[in-house]
Each structure stands twice: as C-alpha cells, then as structure tokens.
Amino acid sequence: MNLFTEAIDWIFSAERFQGYNPLGLRLGEHLWFTFLSLLLAAAIAIPLGYLIGHTGKGRNLAVGISGAARALPSFGLIVLLVLIVGVTRAPAAAVISFVLLAIPSILAGAYSGLEAIDRRVIDSARAMGMTEWQILWKVEIPLGLPLLIGGLRSGALQIVATATLAAYIGLGGLGIYIFEGLPLRDYPQMLGSAILIAALALLLDALFAILQQFVVPRGVTAGRVRDDRATSTRRRAVAGTPAE
C-alpha cells in the first residue's frame, strides 16, 4: 500500500471517531479557533478599513503595516506571543497571532472595496444630501461588499491554515495529528491530517466564493451583458470579483 491510500485509510478508520483524539473534537477546535479569530480580526479590521476607505486618510500607513504584517512568520509569532503572554494563556496567544495574520487581508478588502467605487457616485450621493453615515451605509458598504468578502476569504484561509500550529502549543485542532505523528514517524497519520486540513481550507474557500457571488449588488451585475442575443456567445462577466 502506498502512502496515499494509507493516509486515506487513516482518515476513515473507526479510531478517528472514538478514543482520546476524536476527529470531531479536533475539527471543532480547529473551526472554533478559525471563526473566533476571524470574527475578532473582522471586528478590528472592517471599521478601520471603512474609516480609511471613506476618508481616504491613513491609506499609506495601512498599506505599509499590512504589507509588513503579511510578512510575519506565523510560527515565530505564535511562539513569541506564548512567551510574552505566558504559557498559561496559550489560547489567547494563539488567537492574537491568528487575528494579527488575518487583519491585513480584511483591512485591504474593506478599504479597497470602498476605493473601487466610482467617485462620481459618492459625489452625487453627497450632493443629494446624504450624511456621511448614509453614504457609508447606503452606498459604500453595499458596493464594497464583494471586495470585503474577498478580504475575509483570504483572511479565513490564512487562519485555517495557520490554526494547525495551535497543536504545537497544546491547544488541539487538526494539527495535533501532525505534531503527534512527527516523533512517531507516522507518515500516514501526518499526511491524512494534512489532507483533512487542506480539504477544510478548500471547503471554506468555496463557501466564501459562493458568498462573494451572492453579495454582488444586483444592479452591478445586471445589464453588463444586454439580452440582445437570444443566447449569449460569451460567458456572463461578473463585476466585482477581485483578481486574486
């Protein structure tokens, strides 16, 4: 049997669903870390991104910090944070590092979503007598949503991959199988859990991709391709999907 089939067997063996290390629990931990961190990162990055996108101020600073933050080595960051906040508060350290890693993409999604809107649309909204809040809620947020979801999408992907490292500091998650398999040289187990993590990442990415299509405002997609022909010879272009 080759390594791959062994890994698949490992995933579907009965032990995965019982014993001290059940898959359900580890998956739950993994998702819990992912969504908690994503939520916290969004709570920080979205208002900040909207502030930057709406006022046009602080953009260069944000770009600089985001760029630098993207370059942070995740493993080093986690270990460093555990050392700083203390081993007893390892979950906090892990969540903080995941949040820091996700903030740049979400921040970029938030402000670039607002920046991508035709200035004349915002100008006319203001000239009609919308308050700044109304411009944000009624114009900028709906039109910027596809790019924001794009930012959340890459942020989530970043976290779901990095959450594997939570196991290194004893916090469980799907990475636990890798870190347990490593000293035992149990390659089927390590590969099997890696496949699971990859599958989870792809699934999450697909969900966000669907969501992203869903939030494109109707008027923005409508009319791009007029129904002049009975059947279009071209694929329908969808505006608002960012190039990744």
Next chain:
Amino acid sequence: MIEFRSVSKQFPDGTLAVDDFSLVMPSRKTTVLVGSSGSGKTTILRMINRMVDPTGGAVLIDDEDISGLEPVALRRRIGYVMQNGGLLPHFKVVDNIATVPVLTGVPRGAAREQALTLMDTVGLDRSLADRYPSQLSGGQQQRVGVARGLAANPNILLMDEPFGAVDPIVRAELQQETIRLQRELDKTVVFVTHDIDEAFLLGDQVVILEKGGRIAQVGSPTEILADPASEFVADFIGADRGKRALSIRRTERGAILVDSEGRAAGVLVDGGPTA
C-alpha cells in the same frame, strides 16, 4: 434668487479657482455658466449647495447667507444633476429617483408613487422603473438624473454639464426637454456647460467665464451676440468667424444664409419666431 458677493475659492494646493466673483442669479430663470475647463464654473456651481465652501466672500440664497446653514439640509432642498447622472448603480430607477424624499422621511410607498409621476414628467416610460441604471441608455440615465434632481420639489436646480456624455441627437432632445420642463416647473436653474450653443439655447442669463471665474460678460444670449464685450467673448462665441457670422447670398431660387466659410447655414424667412 442666488447671490454671489465677492466670492473666492482657493484650494488647499494653492490654486485660485475663483477670484472675487460677484453675480446675481434671478429666481425662476435659467442662468448658464459657460467657459472652458479651468474657468471655475463647476466650483461656482458647487458653492451653491456647499459641496465647496468659499474661502472668501458670501453666497446668499433669498438673502440668507448659506454659510450658516447645515450643508446636508441645504443639499436636500436643492436639486443636483450631474454628468452621467451619478446614479446609484445598486438602486432601481424608481429608488434612485426617490432617494431624497426617502432621506427626508417620506414613506417609501409614497416616495415611489411620486417617483413614477416624475418619470412621466421627464418622459421616461414607467416600465423602466424596476430596471437598474446600467440597463438604461445614456439618455435614459440622464432623464433619471433629472427626475432625481426634481424629486424633492426644490426651488433651485443645479445642472453640472448634464448632457456632456450623450450623443448629439440625444443631447438636442434632452435640451428641448429641459426647456419644456423649465416652462412647466419654473425653477431657478443654474446650468454649467462648456458648449456655447447649449448656453445660448437654454440660458435666460448667460455668464461667460474666463480663467479663475472672472466674468467676461453677462447678459441674455441676444445681448451677448449683438455686442460682445471683448475680444475674448467674440472669440469664444465665434461671432466674427465660423457658423455665427452669417451673410446673405442671393441665389436664383431665393436668398440663403451662408457662414464665413461659404457653407449654407439656413434660409431667410419673413417674420421669424414671435417669442
């Protein structure tokens, strides 16, 4: 009545867009600001609804200094029509038109009902109400823009090169519609354009601007054509050359008017328009 008293505008980067501009725009008349780019015409227009605040002087609406008014409230009682309509792409036509009434607290149903009536006013078929702006032609979008400008039933309507982006045939159509609307609705219209023909067609009062918002000449189209105040004005309106310098040429079939290039420009008729 809109009054500019020695208004200046210097932008933060130092450019003096408007320098000591004074003018009275009479009520229920159309005032057209015309000039080439850099003449400050749009800046002047946008000072009326405080999209731009002057750095010197005062703007008064019905003798009230608007610098003391709340910009949002002021803008809601002034209609604004811009190039390409500036429509909200994610709002249906009917909701675009109803934007301002909804902002001011008119119930949505009533605002939509009123929007449909406005569609009739500007010559849009009601079947377009549920379309999105991107599904309309340029001319239709512009009509939606005009309807939206009229939705709050403002006394003042600001139009910033509204027909700049549509083709000549649609533009001519929209210009005629504007004249008709102005006859029916009797608004104080301030219209910005770089097209002198459009200015003469629509304006009761035409203001020709030089660089920095300096007034080259103010007057009715007839006054300006008959007596250009300067070389600049004569040049700008093309009075001494081109298609405005018409002369009569007698032919065997009757008299025709030709321009300075000798091209036939029209025929000579008795009487002419009575208005």
